[in-house]
Every structure is written in C-alpha cells, then in structure tokens.
Amino acid sequence: MEADVFEYHKEEEPVDIETFHGGKQKMIQPSSLNDPKLEKLKEALVYWINSTLKPEHIVVQSLEEDLYDGLVLHHLLLRLAGVSLSVDEIALTSTAQLHKLEVTLEELNKRLGLQDSSEIKWNVKLIHNKDLLATIHLLVAMVRCFQPDLDLPTNVKVEAVVIEVSKNGIKTEVQAEVLTESSNAGSDSLGNTKREDxxxxxxxxxxxxxxxxxxxxxxxxxxxxxxxxxxxxxxxxxxxxxxxxxxxxxxxxxxxxxxxxxxxxxxxxxxxxxxxxxxxxxxxxxxxxxxxxxxxxxxxxxxxxxxxxxxxxxxxxxxx
Missing domain, CATH: 1.10.418.10 (Calponin-like domain)
Structure with missing residues (x-):
C-alpha cells in the first residue's frame, strides 16, 4: 500500500491468548508459510487486487499488512459489485477501522450469500488482526463470486494450528486447511465449480x-x-x-x-x-x-x- 497512507509493521505480533479465551483460534503453521503454492496464491491475489483497483491508484504489496483497515475491501466491493458504503474513506483509529470493516464485511457476506452461514472463515476481528488465513479465505471467496473465470493456483493447502483455550488449559491441534480446491473438485459452498481452462x-x-x-x-x-x-x-x-x-x-x-x-x-x-x-x-x-x-x-x-x-x-x- 502507498507509503503516505499506510505504515508497515515488520515485526511479527505475538499471539494474544486472552483474545480468544473460551474459544478457538486457527492460524497457519509457520512451516507452511514458505510453501511455494501458498506464495503463488498470495501473488495471484495481490495481482488481482492491484489490477482491479488500478483505476483507483491503490497498490497492495502485502495481504497481511494492507487489508486490515477496510480501505481495500471497501474499494473492491465498489469496483466489483458497484456498492458504495457510507463509511470514512480512510479510517485512522482502531475504532473507525473496526466499524468500517464491520459495515464492509456485512455487505460482502450478503453478496457472497453467506450472511447466515456457519462456514464463514473470516470476521471483523480476524481481518483487523491481520490474520493471513482469514484474509486469504475471504479474497478467494470474492474471486469465486465476482470473477469466477479468473485463474487461481489450484489445490493449495496449508497446515493450520488450532488453539483452544479453556479453564483446563490450552489445547492445540494441527489440521490441513484447504485454501483452493483441486482442479477436478466439484462445487463447494462458495460456488467454486469445476473450471478447467x-x-x-x-x-x-x-x-x-x-x-x-x-x-x-x-x-x-x-x-x-x-x-x-x-x-x-x-x-x-x-x-x-x-x-x-x-x-x-x-x-x-x-x-x-x-x-x-x-x-x-x-x-x-x-x-x-x-x-x-x-x-x-x-x-x-x-x-x-x-x-x-x-x-x-x-x-x-x-x-x-x-x-x-x-x-x-x-x-x-x-x-x-
């Protein structure tokens, strides 16, 4: 994102256990972050965003750092669905960013047909906390809905760590997380039907x-x-x-x-x-x-x- 609007935070932020006490948190296993297929998917999504928002002169460099405040998602919604929301163009405070994300994601979920679905893999808090897994799930869903003919890398999977915190302590589990289906996969809940080139x-x-x-x-x-x-x-x-x-x-x-x-x-x-x-x-x-x-x-x-x-x-x- 353009340097005069966004400030980069290069250091990895520690996991705050208190933020999901009594629930579950899922994140990409560090060993999967360097997976070439994941890198290609990230590059494809960045290219798609920048191509879509080129008329707006918005440039994204990092999925982790550039989508958390709602500006990019707001403009994607405007360009792809023609929806203009009554929110601040640039939200500088955390409160304003959370509000913008809430309004934007609510409208996006409606457009994706997921407002009442338990299968939504993102929320305001995850996106604002720069959760890469949630951000990728959201962007892939947007591509499948708004531009289904766009080629994304297929069969991208990562290992995800599921952390569950309860009064009895912390329980962790590693499981496979599918980001994009294989090329011969059938339809899924987001309308990702089989699409050979x-x-x-x-x-x-x-x-x-x-x-x-x-x-x-x-x-x-x-x-x-x-x-x-x-x-x-x-x-x-x-x-x-x-x-x-x-x-x-x-x-x-x-x-x-x-x-x-x-x-x-x-x-x-x-x-x-x-x-x-x-x-x-x-x-x-x-x-x-x-x-x-x-x-x-x-x-x-x-x-x-x-x-x-x-x-x-x-x-x-x-x-x-």
Whole structure:
C-alpha cells in the first residue's frame, strides 16, 4: 500500500491468548508459510487486487499488512459489485477501522450469500488482526463470486494450528486447511465449480476440432478489423508484436490509444514486449483478467497464450 497512507509493521505480533479465551483460534503453521503454492496464491491475489483497483491508484504489496483497515475491501466491493458504503474513506483509529470493516464485511457476506452461514472463515476481528488465513479465505471467496473465470493456483493447502483455550488449559491441534480446491473438485459452498481452462482443454482435442475453433476466432477478429483494412491469417505470428492486438482491443473496447503510447512498427523484442504488456494492462482495466498470460509468451508466439487472450475477447464481444 502507498507509503503516505499506510505504515508497515515488520515485526511479527505475538499471539494474544486472552483474545480468544473460551474459544478457538486457527492460524497457519509457520512451516507452511514458505510453501511455494501458498506464495503463488498470495501473488495471484495481490495481482488481482492491484489490477482491479488500478483505476483507483491503490497498490497492495502485502495481504497481511494492507487489508486490515477496510480501505481495500471497501474499494473492491465498489469496483466489483458497484456498492458504495457510507463509511470514512480512510479510517485512522482502531475504532473507525473496526466499524468500517464491520459495515464492509456485512455487505460482502450478503453478496457472497453467506450472511447466515456457519462456514464463514473470516470476521471483523480476524481481518483487523491481520490474520493471513482469514484474509486469504475471504479474497478467494470474492474471486469465486465476482470473477469466477479468473485463474487461481489450484489445490493449495496449508497446515493450520488450532488453539483452544479453556479453564483446563490450552489445547492445540494441527489440521490441513484447504485454501483452493483441486482442479477436478466439484462445487463447494462458495460456488467454486469445476473450471478447467477452456483453451488448455481445447488444445488437448483432435487437430480438426482445434482448427475449427481457431477459424471461428479468426473470423471474429477479421470481422472487427476489416474497417481498418487489416486481415489476420497467421494467429501465432501476427499478434506477436502486439500491434494488431492493441488495435483490436481499442476497436472492441472503445479505447483510443495514442500512437506515442506504443510502437507502431516494432523492430526488436523489447518494443514488442512493451506493446503486448500495454495490451494486457488495457484488458485488465476493462475487466478481463489475464493473470495466467505472460506478455513474453505472446512475443514468443505461444499459441495457447495468444488463444487465451483472443478467446476472452471473443466471449465478451461475440454477441455485440
């Protein structure tokens, strides 16, 4: 988060046993914090937040440190669901932050269909206390609800320590905590249905079926580029420098892209990469999250990456 608004607290805060006396507290086992799958999930969620809130000029760097005061969650709710709440824009005191979180989470839980569910894995206190486990559960639920086609790392599990405090003492238990389902999992209570990447699945089919889909997408592309006097025949090569991709996005999304913002006649990989990166940024701004596509893949003429972008545009605009 931007340094002029948020202050970082680098030291790990000790667990306050008194805060959950008579109840249970669950936290990620320290040995799981360095799990590569967990790191990838955190990175994907940070990228999603920053892409979603880019028009607001809000930048998140840490899930643990940047969501506790309610500002980011409030703006995500506004951008994703169009809900504006009567709360302070920036809550500086703990009391104000807790109030903002209470109002925001109450509305979020309604939107997620969980206001009366016992399966809610977060609450105001956990989020305000920078509980990573609760924060990730909340963000994953938001992605599944508001942008279900977004690719998140699958089958992410961590070991969690459950601490129960009673008059008889402290009882601890280690258990597996599922953060995202495996790719072949069925529906869950948050609507996380099976969602294979359609392009990855397409490329596993017989060549003639793949070619049929490619021809349909190319027809869609050429229909929209014809008034500019452009024709695409080679999907892999003609999108690699980003020029036609930028022109197509501008045509479909109604963007005017000044010539000085990109390289109209790129002559080296660096200029091509600049064009493709700009194209992906524009797609993110328009609500098409392409976190699974690396700009370098397009420049390298990776057909799967190119198809993912064109298929996303095709799905959004084919009926218009």
């Amino acid at each position: 359609p392009i990855e699945e397409l490329l596993k089919l017989e060549p003639h079926k793949v070619n049929t889909v490619k021809k349909a997408i190319l027809h869609f592309v050429n229909q929209n580029m014809s008034n500019m006097g452009l024709q695409v025949a080679d999907m892999e090569k003609q999108f690699a420098d980003g020029v036609i991709l930028l022109l197509l996005i501008g045509q479909l999304e109604g963007f005017f892209i000044p010539i000085y913002d990109f390289n109209l006649t790129p002559v080296n990989p660096s200029e091509m990469l600049h064009n493709v990166t700009l194209a992906l940024d524009l797609l993110n701004d328009s609500g098409l999250q392409m976190s699974s596509v690396d700009p370098q893949d397009i420049v390298s003429q990776d057909i799967a990456a190119t198809l993912k972008i064109l298929y996303a545009l095709f799905r959004k605009h084919k009926g218009k």
